[in-house]
Amino acid sequence: MQIISIVNKKGGVAKTTTALAIASGLSKRNFHVLAIDFDAQANFSKASGGEDDVVGSFDILTGKENINEAIQELPLYHLIGADKRLSSIDVALNKPGREFMLKKALSQIHSAYDFCIIDNPPALNVAVANSLVASDKIIICSSAEAFALDGLMELSTTLDDVHQFMNPALIVDGILITIFNPRTIIGQHIKEQLSKIAHVMNTKVYNTFIRRCNTISVSQSDRKNIFDFPTTKAAIDYGNFIDEFLGGHLHG
Template identity: 30%
Template sequence: MSKIIAFTNQKGGVGKTTSTANIGAGLARAGYKVLLVDLDPQINLTSGLGLTEAEFNVYGALLQEYKVKAYPIQDNLALIAGSPALSSFEKVKGDELDREFLLKDLLEPLLERCDYVLLDCPPALGLITLNAYACANALYIPLEAQLYATDGLEKVLEMVTRVQRRLNPTLVVGGIFFTRFDPRKVLRRETAEVVRDKYPDLVLTSTIRETIALGEAPHLGQDIFTYAPTSAGAMDYGHLVQEILTR
């Protein structure tokens, strides 16, 4: 049975999609069968992995317009494409019975074929994110070490507590990790220390440095290991993958 991991933060622009793509690619390179699911209406995960014309997407599958389709990206790595129409999911399905478990039901038949399912959540704590939390085994929270960074973190942790109580008692927070990290900047270091002091059991050792290659790779539809295998970004995500595997 596969493990479902959601990458989430209420704040946008923290490297959530970049992390989903590169951690997924890192796990696939380590020999695990990985399925990525793009739940963000911006569909940056889908386009950033080079899937530009997907006839079938997660939104249509959730609406039962067709069966769910996973597109192969590389060896051991497949993707369920996202759709801009996901922004209307709450309006369309908000009154439906068991609406929080629609994603869980959709993914259930696929789990026996995967080792890991990685969910790229939207930067909002709406019904799509609630569906992700309801079916996930663990959440990982990418965080930028800057002013107000912890605001989104607090809201995510509050929602996790509610989900654990009402929908998914086995859900755990796997960890928090820093992205776009520059240890030379005093504010980044100080903010990171504040978060580490407040959540000593949650903050991971691995950090993702800010590098040009991480921004360039999606424009070519590639993960960092394919685009720049010797870069700092590839090294950092490699370490992060190993740390996730040991938790």
């Protein structure tokens, strides 16, 4: 199982949208996928059609339940859902080794899936630390709008610490530019800035970028996946992105 975290400390940069697209896109390519929602907003869980008030990622992080109790079998992929209790995870999970709870739990089901996709909150809390410690690869989402670069240097410092102390093998696979409008000057400018930051972080900006597309919010509120609208810009771009990602994945 490859464990992939979708991250950025900044909010509203399409982390959840990207995690949904990757989970459903990989499932449609016949991979066995487990998705984990680590955000108290539970947007990923809601858009996936997950159940409320069930054992979820909070119970796994705090070690209260076995991971198998938290897995919901949805039509496309399996889900470990989020709920509001995650907003106090830093208080609830406050013991030595707290960053290793997810890694330990996932070791029990490592051979059951091809991919585990983790949607993270816009934060650098202990849930995100668990995500970075357990992951093989991360994908950083960045919108191509003003202030898009905010928080990236802080993330970079956190990644340095994770590499040094907790998960030296973690690969920063790349930066995915989302909500992109190629016609705007700001979009082009941010693309150049992100390439420089990618260099500092020893990674790349993916060739594929995700164009702005109004169907995204419609698909999410209807609990459909973006590939149910195959002719839209978002379905085309996310499909290309998954191909690009898998190309790198298959060839190391």
